[in-house]
Amino acid sequence: LLYTIKFEGMLRHLLRNKNRILKSQKNVELLKPLSQVHAEVPHTAPEILKDTGSLPTEAEVVIIGGGSIGNSVLYHLGKLGVKAVLLEKDQLTAGTTWHSAGLVWSLRPNDTDTEILKHTLKLVNPGGEIEQLTGMFSGFRKNGGIFVANNKERLDEYKRLQTFGKYVGVETEVLNPKETNNIYPLMNTDDVYATLYSPDDGCLDPSTWVSALSKAAKMMGGTIHCGTEITGIDTEEVRGWRRVTGVQTNKGHIKTEKVVNCTGAWAPYVSAMAGVHCPLVAFRHAYVVTEPIPGIENMPNIRDHDLSVYLRLQGNGLSIGGYEPHPDLIADGVDKDFSFGLYELDWDTFGLNIENCMKRVPAIEETGIQSTVCGPESFTPDHKALLGETIDCKGFYQGCGFNSAGIMLAGGAGRELAHMVVDGTTTIDMFGFDVNRFHPDCTKNKAWILERSHEAYVKNYSMVFIHDENLAKRDMRTDALHQTLLDQGCVYQQRQGFERPGYFYPGHVSEKLPYDWYGSYGNTPHEDYPYRDRLDAEYTFGYPPHHFQVIGAESAACREKAAVFNMSYFGKFYLTGPDAQAAVDYLCCSNINKGQGGTVYTNMLNKNGGSETDLTVSHIEPCPETGHDRFYIAAGGGSSTRDKFHIARVIDEKQFDVTMTEHSSEFGMLSVQGPNSRKILESICDADLSNEAFPFSTHQLTTIAGHQVRLMRLTFVGELGWELHIPTEGLVEVYQCLMEAGKEHGLVNAGYRAIDALSSEKGYKHWHEDVRPDTTPLEAGMAWLVNAKLKAGTDFLGRDALLAQKKNGVKKRLVCLKVDSPVPLVTLETVYRDGEIVGYVSRTAYGYSVGCNVAWGYVNHPDKINLDWVKSGKYQVECMGEMYDAEVSLAAPFDPKNLRVKGQYES
Secondary structure, three states, X not given: OOOOOEHHHHHHHHHHOHHHHOOOOOOOOOOOOHHHHHHHOOOOOOXXXXXXOOOOOEOOOEEEOOOHHHHHHHHHHHHOOOXXXXXXXXXXXXXXXXXXXXXXXXXXXXXXXXXXXXHHHHHHOOOOHHHHHHOOOOOEEOOOEEEEEOOHHXXXXXXXXXXXXXXXXXXXXXXXXXXHHHHOOOOOOOOOOEEEEEOOOXXXXXXXXXXXXXXXXXXXXXXXXXXXXEEEEEEEXXXXXXXXXXXXXXXXXXXXXXXXXXXXXXXXXXXXXOOOOOOOEEEEEEEEEEOOOOOOOOOOEEEEOOOOEEEEEEOOEEEEEEXXXXXXXXXXXXXXXXXXXXXXXXXXXXXXXXXHHHHHOHHHHXXXXXXXXXXXXXXXXXXXXXXXXXXXXXXXXXXXXXXXXXXXXHHHXXXXXXXXXXXXXXXXXXXXXXXXXXXXXHHOOHHHHHHHHHHHHHOOOOOOOOOOOOOOOOOOEOOOOHHHHHHOOEEEEEEOOEEEEXXXXXXXXXXXXXXXXXXXXXXXXXXXXXXXXXXXXXOXXXXXXXXXXXXXXXXXXXXXXXXXXXXXXXXXXEEEOOOHHHHHHHHEOOOOOOOOOEEEEEEEEOOOOOXXXXXXXXXXXXXXXXXXXXXXXXXXXXXXXXXXXXXXXXXXXXXXXXXXXXXXXXXXXXXXXXXXXXXXXXXXXXXXXXXXXXXXXXXXXXXXXXXXXXXXXXXXXXXXXXXXXXXXXXXXXXXXXXXXXXXXXXXXXXXXXXXXXXXXXXXXXXXXXXXXXXXXOOOOOOHHHOHHHHHHOOOOOOHXXXXXXXXXOOOEEEEEEEEOOOOOOOOOOEEEEXXXXXXXXXXXXXXXXOOEEEEEEEEEOOOOXXXXXXXXXXXXXXXXXXXXEEEEEOOXXXXXXXXXXXXXXXX
């Protein structure tokens, strides 16, 4: 199609001629001729590769899919010494890569994405890694980018990005409307509050990028076979784990133990061949290419988040698109033979993007349409890609679901996925992309995947707040206490489909309603929705209205009397067998050999000494069937599936004779914390809870309300307290008994928002924030976790790396920063020492007991960290462009001597 209709009257014209113009929107009704399709996409035509020879019969790694991701993985595997094979059913870039818009932005609202982009830019910049290796132009043109803020709150978000950008070396500048017009004269700035300009942003031509990348990959030893269709994936079960043994193709069989699925919107088809669930859906995603616009040459790209549109420079015209509230779902998946194809554009869906682009650049209204580009794109439930080895099938890796950002994320994501394949870990924290971040109950639930993916799509340009919660597919995974706590005012958070208490607002019921699709697809938006309204009140870069009165009160009750936390969403596992003790000794960096009755908080490390998990391991009664040692593992619910995968992978590699079984739904978990916790529990159980009879870091079985309960003397808030691990059928009765006994002792319900505050001021670490796969216990100030085993010479995973680090010194160190600021810190704030940037805030919460923001972040030194150097500097934290003095320390600001944990309270 070649539209010459002027935008000024386009919408009216379409309405008058709707029946004549619009095509059927069934699954795949229109496959345009290849010549016509290529003419409509404003990029270099895909390179047609000749067959590279006969298919090998064996390969160390087989990559399926010849787009930007597949070629990036092939290249980075080659850099790691692996000569992999890439198979593409059609030609390189087929599917979604070839027609992608190709926008590249330097900043994203989290550190992982920004680091991934940084590596992509390192590859594609003129004179960068790919050009130096191949001599080929990578397709990247640096024309700059502008983020448009239509209000102060949006500008605050941009200032947060700008602040973090200073740490990673991304140059940006906040411009007023007049300054913006000096750079982009055609922009309408009448309603613009300010903009954020980044000169390093630009455009990446997809086919040119892949051509250069594929040449680089072949130079590193990789091979590419186009016209090779996957017809099956061979698997077999060994040691209780199904694993890849080969791939079947239309050209023959390849024996391999590792397959990487980089097939984008087609990934569910390939996943099914390996018996793996792939949580993504396909939408028709579109942009429109304008005819030439006088004066547009060399203008920066625009992203207007409030209007939910982008405008990309395309020669002497623009490619314009966005994220509409009612995207066209490809309900049954993309047709398997859809390669270089496009759909007719649904103007009813896309019309809002047209209108909003006109508002921002009015010249579009007087310009004709050169072509429309509407193709399939994959989207995931949290708008993050799916990377890594799957828990369902060993040797099957995902590299898909890039939510229309695959071109710009391909470089860094390909590097990290290659490390996953070779090393079993990553160079940066990739939990947000890890395929095992989702619980199996979620990945198998089509309704959850669809609703959450839709919400992630429509909220793609929404402001990112630290306490954001989803409205889609709530109450999917609940525990026995869900309704009881809801009736008492619980405001729930959802983590991996599980509802956990966020905080309590007594006297108000914050019930979650069925998803209303934000009024799309003929649904009526909820008008009276207290839960949504309560969330909306939190979406601010200031302190929310219930910050001190509600969450502060829960924290104070825990410090002064007692609080009960429902932590039932935790993952719970048994590990038993002849090698059980040997397995936990190797997996855990702490000494687990405490004998029955011992409970140990520990980390499990990777070969680089980085923290892959943090959890508790309890040596419990022997297995009743075999008499073998048995360990009970409790892991945070947000990462429990990934934790399970890590444990299983290491057990398999070391071939320990053990069995791990999951019992997460069979046990509830309550935590009673505070000065009065002992008095409350002593009144309802028959155990002696004195320090002598029940020391810290031990566990015992007791009976409460007629149910057998495992008591563990542990705390994550820095108080005297116990965890109660309770059979699910007894959870409500034990809770009711506990609350009745706690009345006279001031026991209150409390949620995870209070835990965040209490643990931060006490210095207790959060995995994925304070400790991550790219940080070691020595860097985190947690040498006490590993010292005993290092001194004893006991072998464990990561030991060699820690010994080397201990000898050479660390170059970064986790520190505590107390900041008295009029606004809360929200992470990514830049940390300065004596005026020099040395780090950024990775975790923060308000410390109600110490009366200020308590932030944690790593400070860096080019050589090695000296603790005197850490303590001697003058520190400041930059928050949304403002500088605040910070008091630095290596110890927790609250109860640094751990007296309260021991039950020692001042009278």
